[in-house]
Amino acid sequence: MAHIVIGGGVVGLSIAYGLLKRGKDVVVLDGADDDFRAxxxxxxxxxxxxKGEHAPHYATWSRRSADLWAGFAKDLLVETGVDVAYQDAGGIDYFTDEDVLEKRGRSLSQLAQQLDDDYPFEILDHSKLKALVPEIGPKVVGGIYSPMDGHVNPLSLLRALSIAVRNAGGTIRTGAQVISVGARDRDFSVLLADGAKIDGDALVLAAGLGSVELAEELGFDAPIRPQQGQVLITEKLPHFLKYPSGTIRQVNEGGVQIGASKSEAGTNDSEDIATSASLAQHAIDIFPHLERVKLVRSWAALRIMSPDGYPIYQRSQSARGASFVTCHSGITLAAAHASLMPDWILERNRAPDVSQFSESRFHV
Ligand SMILES: Cc1cc2nc3c(=O)[nH]c(=O)nc-3n(C[C@H](O)[C@H](O)[C@H](O)COP(=O)(O)OP(=O)(O)OC[C@H]3O[C@@H](n4cnc5c(N)ncnc54)[C@H](O)[C@@H]3O)c2cc1C
Structure with a gap:
């Protein structure tokens, strides 16, 4: 019988890919066109x-995934022919306020101490940063470089994962909105909106914000909420930006992506001019030459946030064989979700210890 994965976003597909690599029969059910799709x-x-400034276990888990990313990207290229444009030159966060830079530096130093100094980063003053990134403007007081950071093309990643899942014999059913789940130990019967029924002996709930409605039937709390992020992208430019930052990066096709805002706006996924203007101003403060560049697109999307911002990995207590997986950094964690989490889902001895990410942490 099949492993049912509900949700065909980057989280569900990464896990499906990993389960298929372990020889499992997998069917991914992905919902309606108008679903939220981070x-x-x-x-x-x-x-x-x-990441994980107050939670070293989250810093370690994210780092573990980043370390797996090069191999993950290579496997996807070999198996699907899709280059996800993985770049691992490191990343730089830019600062326009000395105090904020100093505070961030102190906070990273504390985290590094907690991680036995295995947490490389370097604080750069304006002139050192200018030598590395000549395009920065006079308002930039400095930056923090870390070789741990990188970036990919997330749409190519999604495409590669879909192809990889199908190539490995998995089924992806699109337009397959799950409306209810009959759940008993190792026995699941999923009902779709079109009346179809799918049976399986294991189930992974990875439906992003859509998980909330299905959680109770499976014995999960799913205390997640949407958080809006708005993003801008410019016309294509000659490549000038080697290092991505948390707010500005040049994508492999040449456009400069600027973002993302953070707003508690419920399920509002529309962009607005005031936010776009403030994102654009920030980018111009860092790179003044962007003032003369055209914006070609803007959009808003919804993050999937747990109360503390860390992932939730939970096995069902009421229906053995059901797991809930969600996170707010599904690109960063895609390599861990594909390479490590399937062993946890399959309850294998070599599974990573993700007990600190269970829902029980919210029960205090
Ligand atoms: C603006 C923004 C910027 C971000 N930047 C980064 C970043 O730089 N790095 C990073 O690591 N992360 C980033 N993230 C987070 C990342 O995008 C998410 O963590 C990730 O996409 C979550 O993937 P998911 O598969 O859990 O959810 P989704 O992509 O939302 O997918 C959920 C899927 O479940 C399906 N579904 C829902 N309900 C049902 C149902 N009832 N039946 C069947 N299917 C259902 C939906 O159709 C959907 O396809 C960002 C997010 C946002 C919004």
Whole structure:
């Protein structure tokens, strides 16, 4: 019987790919066209610096995934012919305020201490940064470089994963909106909106924000909420930006992506002029030459946020064989989700210890 994965975003597909590599029969059910789809609206970073500032276990888990990314991208290229444009030159966060830079530097130093100094980063003053990135403007007081960071083309990643899942014998059913799940130990019967039924002996709930509606039947709390992020992209430019930052990166096709804002706006996924203007101003403060560049597109998408911002990995207590997987950094964690999490889902001995990411942390 099949492993059913509900959700065909980057999280569901990464896990499906890993399960198929372990010889499992997998069917991915992906919902309606108008569902929220963070995997199609994100910033494409594999970002480590600053992640888990108050949670070293999250910093370690993110780093572990980043370390797996080169092999993951290579496997996808070999298996699908799709180059996900993985870049691992490192990343730079830019600062226009000395105090903020100093505070961030202190915070990263504390985290590095907690991680036995295995957390490379370098604080660069304006002139050192200018030597590395000559295009920065006078308002930039400095930056933090870390070789741990990188980026990819997230739409190519999604395409590669879809092809890889199908090539490995998996089934992806699109327009397959799950409306209910009958769940008993190792026995799942999923009902789709079109009346079709799919049976399986294991199930992974990875439906992003859509997980909330299915969680209770499977014995999960799913305390997640949407958080809006708006993004801009410019016309294609000659390549000038080697290092992505948390807010500005040049994509492999040449456009400069600027973002992403953070707003608690419920399920509003429309962009607005005020946010676009402030994102554009920030980018011009860092790189003044962008003032003369055309914006060609803007959009908003919804992050999937847990109360503390860290992933949730939870096995069902009421229906053995069901797992819930969600996170707000599905690109960064895609390599871990494909390479490590399938062993946890299959309850194998070599599974990573992700107990600190269970839902029980919210029960205090
Ligand atoms: C603006 C923005 C910028 C971001 N930048 C980054 C970044 O730089 N780096 C990074 O690591 N992460 C980033 N993220 C986060 C990343 O995009 C998400 O963590 C990731 O896409 C989540 O993937 P997912 O598969 O869980 O969810 P989604 O992509 O939302 O996919 C969920 C899928 O489940 C399906 N579904 C829902 N309900 C049902 C149902 N009932 N039945 C069947 N299917 C269903 C939907 O159709 C959808 O395809 C960003 C997010 C946003 C919004």
């Amino acid at each position: 995997s199609r609206g994100n910033f494409g970073l594999i970002w480590i610096q600053g």
